[in-house]
Amino acid sequence: MSFPNVYTHRKxxxxxxxxxxxxxxxxxxxxxTPDNKDWFYICPAHLKDTGFCTPFIDQAAVEARKxxxxxxxxxxxxxxxxxxxKKKNEKPDKGDKDENDEKGDKKKEGEDQKQQQARDRSDTMNDESATSPAQEAExxxxxxxxxSAFYQLRLNKKRQAEIARRNRERLQDPNYFPSVPKSLP
Structure with a gap:
């Protein structure tokens, strides 16, 4: 009645x-347990307690995630x-414009670039913030x-339950107890 000491956390x-x-x-x-032989309710706080259990880290899954x-x-x-x-290639040639127009265009381009950079930063921050809760869950x-002490308790509890079940089955069997003698002594 042994089962592996590997438990999966489920809600x-x-x-x-x-x-x-x-x-x-x-x-x-x-x-x-993976084979569903043993299960028990536990507080999430106990899962963080190193005296109760240790996380079993699958190195292959960690490498795949990285x-x-x-x-x-x-x-x-x-x-x-x-x-x-694309943005660099889309810029029109400036050779035909005046110097005044070029100065004004440079200011506008500088402002446009600043706005674009701000948008890019906010987009990347939004992407990171959108993925961070999912990553935290992972x-x-x-x-x-x-x-070992808690695992032994689980094994003992399962053994006791199995013994109690067998005893109940035996008590239900009519041939378990001796019969009354039918002949005279």
Whole structure:
């Protein structure tokens, strides 16, 4: 009746919340084994306690996430560079204009560039702020390994439940108890 010491953190509906196995407060967080043999309700605060469990970090997933972020950053920089090149190529030739017109145009272009840079900054900040809550959710570990003492408690609890179930089945069996003797001694 052994199961691996790898638990996945899942959320249940608030209406289905039950008491935490450690502190008995209502909790909607559940730790469950991959094969669904063992599960229990736990407070999110206990998941951060290093004395209770440690996050199980999947190095392959971390590397894949870093690589994906790097690709997204490269794509963003390429787009910005292409936009700047298009704007640079779209500028009209200044050879036909007067010096006064050129001075006025330079001031306008300087203002336009400042406005464009401000817009670019706000766009990048909006992009970063839009992705940051999702990244924070990803940053929270989902797979945990219980400390040995708590894991042993879970194993003992499961063993006791299995023994109690077997005893109930035995008591339901009519052949479990001895029968009354039918012959005289």
């Amino acid at each position: 249940v509906a608030e209406a289905k919340a039950k008491s935490c196995d450690i502190c008995y407060k209502l909790s909607s967080s559940v730790l469950i 690589e994906r972020e790097l690709r997204e950053e490269i794509e963003r920089v390429k787009k910005e560079y292409e936009e700047k090149q 940053e929270e570990p989902r797979v945990f390994e219980l400390k």
